[in-house]
Amino acid sequence: MIFRIAPSILSADFARLGEEVRNVIAAGGDLIHFDVMDNHYVPNLTIGPMVCKAIRPHIRVPIDVHLMVRPVDRLIPDFARAGADVISFHPEASEHVDRTLSLIRDHGCKAGLAFNPTTSLNYLDQAMSRIDLVLIMLVNPGFSGQLFIPEVLNKLRDARQRINIYSARTGRQIHLEVDGGVKSSNIAQIAEAGADTFVAGSAIFNQSDYQQVIYEMRCALVSLNEK
Ligand code: DX5
């Protein structure tokens, strides 16, 4: 299994964002997770396409945009133009999930579907062929620094099973990403439940040595691969 670590810049120092994204990628991050909140779909307000465009020249790795906004469609072309590589959204926030997935791909990005702790995975049934990434929220979206909800690991296992069945049938890979409360002390347990991509905000940016934290996360994942 190839594991990827996606530092979430929600916990970064916004006054030094260019430097922060360069540093966290130099420290071993595989992609930049970019949280977009609108104070409608979630009770918080963050950053938009202008900030995505501003950080794009600072890094070569993919920018993984997580839209926690409603409505969704209006922002997709803007994020594609701003250099997003992956765009995920929550199915409840779109009037037409299928149309939104197509819109993301038509703009040259990979499409992700994000599931809150209580959102049914049944949305996947009809959409798998148009999805490149499944994002399982381990917390309710809106804030960094929350504790992960252990019951969500069952949903993660379920998502892994659905993806494996689909991949065996079609040969197409779909990433399984988790978001919320990931730390070096619980990353192995979460990986064991099926995740391959790990968003981590406060666990990385609240420490002074990003390299050390990412190294600890990788060590925990390596020991799992060796089991
Ligand atoms: C929460 C966001 C997360 C957040 C994760 O709604 O989607 O990406 O930044 O932060 P931590 O890792 O601190 O839980």
Ligand code: ZN
């Ligand atoms: Zn996120």
